[in-house]
Amino acid sequence: MKRGNVLIAQGGGPTAVINQSLIGAVLEARKFPQVDRVYGALHGVSGIVNEDFLDLTQETTHNLELVAATPGSALGSTREKPDKAYCGEILKVLIAHNIRYFFYIGGNDSSDTLRIVQEFAKKKSYELISIHVPKTIDNDLVINDHTPGFPSAAKFVASAFSGVNLDNRALPGIYVGIVMGRHAGFLTAASALGRKHRDDGPHLIYLPERNFKISKFLSDVKEVYNRLGRCVIAVSEGIHDTKGNLIVSKLQKDIERDAHGNVQLSGMGALADLLTEKIKTNLGIKRVRGDTFGYLQRSFLGVVSEVDQREAREVGEKACQFAFWNGASGSITIHRCGDYSVEYRLDPLVAVAGKTKTMADEFISKDGTNVTNEFRMYLTPLLGSNMPEAFRLRAPFVEKKLKK
Amino acid sequence: MKRGNVLIAQGGGPTAVINQSLIGAVLEARKFPQVDRVYGALHGVSGIVNEDFLDLTQETTHNLELVAATPGSALGSTREKPDKAYCGEILKVLIAHNIRYFFYIGGNDSSDTLRIVQEFAKKKSYELISIHVPKTIDNDLVINDHTPGFPSAAKFVASAFSGVNLDNRALPGIYVGIVMGRHAGFLTAASALGRKHRDDGPHLIYLPERNFKISKFLSDVKEVYNRLGRCVIAVSEGIHDTKGNLIVSKLQKDIERDAHGNVQLSGMGALADLLTEKIKTNLGIKRVRGDTFGYLQRSFLGVVSEVDQREAREVGEKACQFAFWNGASGSITIHRCGDYSVEYRLDPLVAVAGKTKTMADEFISKDGTNVTNEFRMYLTPLLGSNMPEAFRLRAPFVEKKLKK
Numbered sequence: 001m002k003r004g005n006v007l008i009a010q011g012g013g014p015t016a017v018i019n020q021s022l023i024g025a026v027l028e029a030r031k032f033p034q035v036d037r038v039y040g041a042l043h044g045v046s047g048i049v050n051e052d053f054l055d056l057t058q059e060t061t062h063n064l065e066l067v068a069a070t071p072g073s074a075l076g077s078t079r080e081k082p083d084k085a086y087c088g089e090i091l092k093v094l095i096a097h098n099i100r101y102f103f104y105i106g107g108n109d110s111s112d113t114l115r116i117v118q119e120f121a122k123k124k125s126y127e128l129i130s131i132h133v134p135k136t137i138d139n140d141l142v143i144n145d146h147t148p149g150f151p152s153a154a155k156f157v158a159s160a161f162s163g164v165n166l167d168n169r170a171l172p173g174i175y176v177g178i179v180m181g182r183h184a185g186f187l188t189a190a191s192a193l194g195r196k197h198r199d200d201g202p203h204l205i206y207l208p209e210r211n212f213k214i215s216k217f218l219s220d221v222k223e224v225y226n227r228l229g230r231c232v233i234a235v236s237e238g239i240h241d242t243k244g245n246l247i248v249s250k251l252q253k254d255i256e257r258d259a260h261g262n263v264q265l266s267g268m269g270a271l272a273d274l275l276t277e278k279i280k281t282n283l284g285i286k287r288v289r290g291d292t293f294g295y296l297q298r299s300f301l302g303v304v305s306e307v308d309q310r311e312a313r314e315v316g317e318k319a320c321q322f323a324f325w326n327g328a329s330g331s332i333t334i335h336r337c338g339d340y341s342v343e344y345r346l347d348p349l350v351a352v353a354g355k356t357k358t359m360a361d362e363f364i365s366k367d368g369t370n371v372t373n374e375f376r377m378y379l380t381p382l383l384g385s386n387m388p389e390a391f392r393l394r395a396p397f398v399e400k401k402l403k404k
Numbered sequence: 405m406k407r408g409n410v411l412i413a414q415g416g417g418p419t420a421v422i423n424q425s426l427i428g429a430v431l432e433a434r435k436f437p438q439v440d441r442v443y444g445a446l447h448g449v450s451g452i453v454n455e456d457f458l459d460l461t462q463e464t465t466h467n468l469e470l471v472a473a474t475p476g477s478a479l480g481s482t483r484e485k486p487d488k489a490y491c492g493e494i495l496k497v498l499i500a501h502n503i504r505y506f507f508y509i510g511g512n513d514s515s516d517t518l519r520i521v522q523e524f525a526k527k528k529s530y531e532l533i534s535i536h537v538p539k540t541i542d543n544d545l546v547i548n549d550h551t552p553g554f555p556s557a558a559k560f561v562a563s564a565f566s567g568v569n570l571d572n573r574a575l576p577g578i579y580v581g582i583v584m585g586r587h588a589g590f591l592t593a594a595s596a597l598g599r600k601h602r603d604d605g606p607h608l609i610y611l612p613e614r615n616f617k618i619s620k621f622l623s624d625v626k627e628v629y630n631r632l633g634r635c636v637i638a639v640s641e642g643i644h645d646t647k648g649n650l651i652v653s654k655l656q657k658d659i660e661r662d663a664h665g666n667v668q669l670s671g672m673g674a675l676a677d678l679l680t681e682k683i684k685t686n687l688g689i690k691r692v693r694g695d696t697f698g699y700l701q702r703s704f705l706g707v708v709s710e711v712d713q714r715e716a717r718e719v720g721e722k723a724c725q726f727a728f729w730n731g732a733s734g735s736i737t738i739h740r741c742g743d744y745s746v747e748y749r750l751d752p753l754v755a756v757a758g759k760t761k762t763m764a765d766e767f768i769s770k771d772g773t774n775v776t777n778e779f780r781m782y783l784t785p786l787l788g789s790n791m792p793e794a795f796r797l798r799a800p801f802v803e804k805k806l807k808k
Contacts, residue, residue: 388705
């Protein structure tokens, strides 16, 4: 393999375990003799075009391990989506710094950036190996059984719903929790893993894989409330009507769009407030509460799946191994074998780039407001060993004396 | 002491450790020979007037221990605030069931209910011992150094801000996090304990102990943003203007009030959306996000301070010990000795009932947007031993080659 430097960057939304992938790659890369230096680019592609690099060869192993266990993107991230000209600038910088191995930890957009850069390098006959290291809490990368970052976020969401279910049981009413996930409902569906007892919430789950109708929503809520005297509801931020229009955009005057043209969904309580208002007005129920889980679900310290940690670490290591032993560019993908282990493969960048996976039909119940046991089987091993469990009193009732 | 039955109830908002107090009292009460049965009232005072009692004498010790470690009020709670007639009804039920020991786990309203019931019992010469067991995430009970439930909620808030600070550092912008606390800012102030590095957020903290001015808020945010390129802000849901009008109520048309006449604050994203909108409009900053922590902060499974667990357990036990050994009614209070241990005392119900403690001036920085080291010293021992810590890369920069 070509002797030279390694460059690693992190893109898109941070996760609880994205630094495991970074550190996995850094520590592994530092072992190979053809590697002179291991650089980290600050704030993803924007740090590359600005040449904002840290020399991670000069970082202690001890501190790298501590950073690995810290959520958030330690190098900083970016929402920039490079076009062809931008990718040309990236390549210029890679050449100037003799970068021969380029690892980008991110989602399908990051994969697409690598694809373009790699094409340009080939045209210029610049020997470059580009590896996409998978990461996203949305779990929406194709080919992959699941994506690092998702299991820990799913654990947070399941734990959160387990807790709000207890709260709602103590003070009955309606509770709406809004969960991240623009096109893929995996994270919202994870709320189901917070259930234990027969009447535990979430009692209704609304996913972007199904069209949302407010009238159906209200009759669903009414049915549960009449039956249980309470109702806990998990709603994906990406729910939309039959025409694909986002429910939240029906309310907002000024729609904020990011560099990818996506409507801003997180970082505001509008959808929860809209739905709770509809319930109050139409069903006449008084205690109706809504929370938007927001940024807590992807960065919370102390709620991490150890399976997720392990796999995030390994995809970082595998990036190096595929690069240095096989000399191939591509995207690391995770495949489930048995119940439960995984293996890692290298797929072509083009196979992952810019594509979005959503929940399979077999994971969603027929009525569209619940998950199936298939999904529970799918998610359970990813959450790791220490999911907290809720217990109830089971003492007998005391006979009434006054019986008024 | 009079032979008879024990009745335990839980009132107000659930906490992460309120069941420790319940189980502490149940297990201790079951040891005393003058106790025939230990009953639990469902949903606080409303379960008492309806005679909805569980016989907790017939619950396994094993399951009681599991329930103790579960957040939420296992008996169910209530927001009802009994008037004198209601308290009269409570006493009738206590007499009918030969309840001689009445323990109510709750905040200052629960303490007030006990005070009235106890007065009525005295008038009727009915031998009754009433003990208030302290609980509130707001930490607003007078006399007490702190209140069970607060430390675990504080740990959640500190952890959450530590995480969103990492997220905000990776993708810079403005982040506003709304924290519970109507009159007392303790929980919002706890966000400061999530900081570690010099430039960590929250960079600004707004408490209900200080008047809130939107113009001052905007200039504060601008100053931090200009200096750091980002700003993380912790805001109490109870912030108000100089006239005492809630900031959130400036926005809402329909204000919801509870049985205590309080404006509904949690369970909606209005305040966060109002503040982020103001920042966007007035400061022209694009990436502005707001989250309302909502119900997650008082019920989250897996985020509990072991100091809080221990003390919540002990106040439940102490209720029994004061009742059975001293035969006195009152409110259990927590007092700090040294650095750090506590002792428990029994104060008159009237000393705690209906009163609200707020943050002392020495806990709030002069400019009103930060906490002091006094506060950090106060809160640190309450959070327990396993606060997660964030680590950063400290590698040197690489020299630029293209220097564009």
